[in-house]
Every structure is written in C-alpha cells, then in structure tokens.
Amino acid sequence: MTSPTATRKPPHRLLFMGSLILAGESIYMLPYLRKSFQTSMEATFGLSSFEVGTLNALFGILALVCYLPGGWLADRFSARRLLTLSLIGTGAGGLYMATVPGYAGLLAVHAFWGVFSILTFWAALIKAVRLWSGPHEQGRAFGILDGGRGLVGAGLGSVAAVCFSLSTTVQTGLVAVILVYSAASILAGVAIWFAVPDDHETFSEHRAGHDRLHVLDAIGQTVRRPEVWLITVVIFCAYFSFLGTYEFPAYAERGFDRSKEFGAWLGAFRDWLRPAAAVVAGIIADRVAASRAIRATFVVLVLSYASLSLVPAAHSPIALLWVQVTATALAVFALRGIYFALLEESGIPMHLTGIAVGTISMIAYTPDIFAPLLAGWLVDSSSGVLGYRRYFGVLALIAVTGFVATILLTAVTKRVFRKRDSEAL
Numbered sequence: 194m195t196s197p198t199a200t201r202k203p204p205h206r207l208l209f210m211g212s213l214i215l216a217g218e219s220i221y222m223l224p225y226l227r228k229s230f231q232t233s234m235e236a237t238f239g240l241s242s243f244e245v246g247t248l249n250a251l252f253g254i255l256a257l258v259c260y261l262p263g264g265w266l267a268d269r270f271s272a273r274r275l276l277t278l279s280l281i282g283t284g285a286g287g288l289y290m291a292t293v294p295g296y297a298g299l300l301a302v303h304a305f306w307g308v309f310s311i312l313t314f315w316a317a318l319i320k321a322v323r324l325w326s327g328p329h330e331q332g333r334a335f336g337i338l339d340g341g342r343g344l345v346g347a348g349l350g351s352v353a354a355v356c357f358s359l360s361t362t363v364q365t366g367l368v369a370v371i372l373v374y375s376a377a378s379i380l381a382g383v384a385i386w387f388a389v390p391d392d393h394e395t396f397s398e399h400r401a402g403h404d405r406l407h408v409l410d411a412i413g414q415t416v417r418r419p420e421v422w423l424i425t426v427v428i429f430c431a432y433f434s435f436l437g438t439y440e441f442p443a444y445a446e447r448g449f450d451r452s453k454e455f456g457a458w459l460g461a462f463r464d465w466l467r468p469a470a471a472v473v474a475g476i477i478a479d480r481v482a483a484s485r486a487i488r489a490t491f492v493v494l495v496l497s498y499a500s501l502s503l504v505p506a507a508h509s510p511i512a513l514l515w516v517q518v519t520a521t522a523l524a525v526f527a528l529r530g531i532y533f534a535l536l537e538e539s540g541i542p543m544h545l546t547g548i549a550v551g552t553i554s555m556i557a558y559t560p561d562i563f564a565p566l567l568a569g570w571l572v573d574s575s576s577g578v579l580g581y582r583r584y585f586g587v588l589a590l591i592a593v594t595g596f597v598a599t600i601l602l603t604a605v606t607k608r609v610f611r612k613r614d615s616e617a618l
Contacts, residue, residue: 336475
C-alpha cells in the first residue's frame with residue numbers, strides 16, 4: 194500500500210509536539226471532571242447521578258454539533274490561534290465553575306465547553322499531529338500524543354488527588370481540583386501561543402490543496418469513502434469503551450465500600466497507565482499495522498468488561514478489581530493512542546483530514562451524550578452496584594462490535610488499494 198500523502202516534518206518538533214500534548218489533555222480535564230470525582234460532584238453541587246450525566250450529555254450534544262464545522266476551520270485557519278482561544282476559554286469556564294454555581298450555571302458552562310473544546314480545537318489538534326509526522330510514523334505520532342496526554346493527565350490527576358485529600362471538606366477539595374485544572378488549561382494556551390508559529394509552513398502547504406476544493410465537494414468525497422464509516426464505528430466502540438473506565442472510582446466506592454479518597458487515587462492510577470499503553474501501542478502499530486493492534490485490544494476489552502459484569506463485587510476481592518482496572522485501562526488507552534492512525538492506513542488524503550476528522554468525530558464521539566446518561570440511569574434504577582455490572586455488560590458487547598468493524602475495515606482497505614493500484618497500471 195502506498196501512502197496518499199507525503200508530508201514535510203515541521204522544525205522544532207519536540208517543542209511543537211510537547212505543546213500539543215499539554216494542550217490536548219489539559220483542555221478536557223474540566224469537562225470530564227466526573228471521571229474521578231463523580232460522587233464529589235454530587236455532594237458539592239447537590240446532584241443525582243443522572244443529573245451529573247446530563248451535564249456531560251449536554252457537553253456531548255454541543256460537541257456533536259461542532260465537530261464538522263470544526264473540521265472546516267482546521268483546514269483553513271491557523272492552529273496557533275484556534276488552539277489558544279480554546280484553551281484559555283475553557284480555563285475561564287473552570288474559574289466560573291469554581292464559584293459553585295447552581296445547576297443552570299453548570300449546564301451553561303458545560304455547553305460553553307462543548308463549543309470551545311471542539312469547534313476551534315479538536316480537528317486542528319489531529320491535523321497538527323498528522324502533519325508533525327511522516328506517512329510511515331502515524332502510529333508512533335498518535336501514540337506519543339496520547340501517551341504524552343496520559344502523562345499530563347496522570348500528573349494533573351495526582352496533583353488534584355493530593356489537593357482533594359488535604360482539604361477539610363468535599364466542597365473545598367473539589368473547588369481546589371477545579372482551580373488546578375483551570376490553571377492548567379490557561380497555561381497550555383500560553384504555551385501553544387509561543388510554541389506553535391502562526392501560519393506554520395506545514396499548514397500553509399496543505400491548506401492550498403483544500404482551498405481549491407469546495408467544502409461541499411470535500412464532504413461529498415469524504416462520506417463516499419466506506420473506510421471513513423468503518424473507522425467511525427471502530428472509534429465509536431473504542432471511545433464508548435474508554436468512557437466505561439470513568440465509572441471505576443465510583444464503582445469502587447459503592448461496590449467495595451471504599452472512601453472518596455480511594456476513588457480519587459484509583460482514578461489517578463488508571464490515568465498513569467495511559468502513557469505507556471499509548472506509546473507502546475503506537476510503536477507496535479507502526480510495525481504490525483494499526484488495524485491488527487486494534488483488533489487485539491478489543492479482545493482484551495471483551496474479556497475484561499465481561500469479567501466486571503459477571504463477577505459480583507460482593508464476591509470479588511479488591512485485588513481482582515485492580516487487575517480488571519489495569520487490563521481495561523491499558524486496552525482503552527492503547528486504542529485511543531492509535532485509532533486515528535487508521536486515517537493513513539486507510540488512504541485518507543491529507544487535504545481531507547479536517548473534514549474526515551470532523552465527520553468521524555461527529556458520530557464516533559456521540560457516547561459523550563448518552564453513555565453518562567445510560568450509566569447514571571442504570572445506577573439510579575438498579576440499586577447501584579447491579580447497575581454498574583449491567584453497564585459493563587453493555588460495554589463488553591460494544592467491544593465485540595469494534596472487533597468486527599476492524600476486520601471489515603481491513604478487508605475494505607485492501608480492496609480499495611488493489612483497485613487504485615490496478616487503475617494506475
């Protein structure tokens with residue numbers, strides 16, 4: 194298979210990628226606060242599990258609306274300005290949340306984040322990473338991005354856990370965590386402004402190809418590619434599986450009668466697994482193909498989520514929970530580290546990257562809308578722990594779907610490349 198693109202690597206690569214890593218993780222710490230502080234959010238803001246899920250669902254709805262136009266923006270405007278605006282805006286929203294507003298205020302800030310962390314951010318970030326590397330280093334590039342993001346997330350999560358543990362009340366602890374995450378997002382915006390030059394040559398280089406293409410034509414070319422839709426299914430299943438790990442801290446607190454501090458540290462432990470998982474997955478993906486590595490990780494997820502669903506917490510030692518959390522986290526972080534490498538493996542042209550990422554993300558990240566609602570509804574209506582087990586069972590089935598979609602993607606990609614090669618003769 195020949196790559197459809199050949200990119201010139203940008204100078205100052207370490208500084209460039211380092212700023213993208215910092216930005217790529219710090220911006221999402223606030224919208225996804227519930228992943229380690231679900232019960233603390235309920236106590237501080239006086240919310241039910243379903244109401245916390247509703248906040249994330251609203252964020253997901255706004256994000257869904259913004260993915261496609263965000264792809265169009267990424268193909269036309271400077272990443273430096275787009276990313277900086279997003280990061281500082283998101284941090285400002287966190288400063289407002291730290292005032293402990295009412296439920297209406299929380300809904301407003303999550304809607305605000307849905308726009309600022311996606312419309313001017315997500316597709317620009319993915320395109321920047323794709324341009325950062327050559328066509329044969331895509332797995333490694335995305336692995337480094339997600340591994341680095343994991344390192345930043347784990348570090349921030351550990352700082353947050355310390356701040357929370359040292360606080361005298363749940364509310365003061367959560368406010369301290371929110372302030373830490375807000376400061377990180379704002380500082381990342383400053384880092385992007387100084388580390389990524391305006392109108393970087395790599396962006397100018399590839400923008401020309403897309404400017405000659407009308408946006409509707411670009412969308413048409415993208416949606417007619419079956420590979421795009423299969424990548425969408427793969428990322429949908431991978432992301433849905435990833436969101437399941439957000440329930441681990443609350444599951445430990447409610448199912449194993451552990452403290453909120455234990456839940457916070459379990460969340461930090463989960464996040465510390467991300468750097469190694471993503472980087473190693475990226476290296477493996479470049480050697481054996483991203484699709485093969487993805488199939489293997491889906492198998493691990495089927496087994497780990499099935500065990501979480503079938504083994505009752507009351508009859509399960511805490512050591513088994515640690516094993517389950519470790520296996521699941523390693524698998525989902527490996528997936529997140531390499532699934533966008535499927536763009537190169539499947540032959541998606543560089544000038545369609547923004548539109549392709551926007552189209553894929555608009556559907557693949559819809560679990561942001563319904564996954565927290567589903568989890569909250571199951572927990573509230575199924576006496577807590579049983580609800581978690583049912584949710585984990587759903588995730589096992591989702592992993593099976595992802596495995597099948599990856600097999601189909603490989604078959605379709607081979608057929609497309611064979612057709613392209615025969616036409617070139």
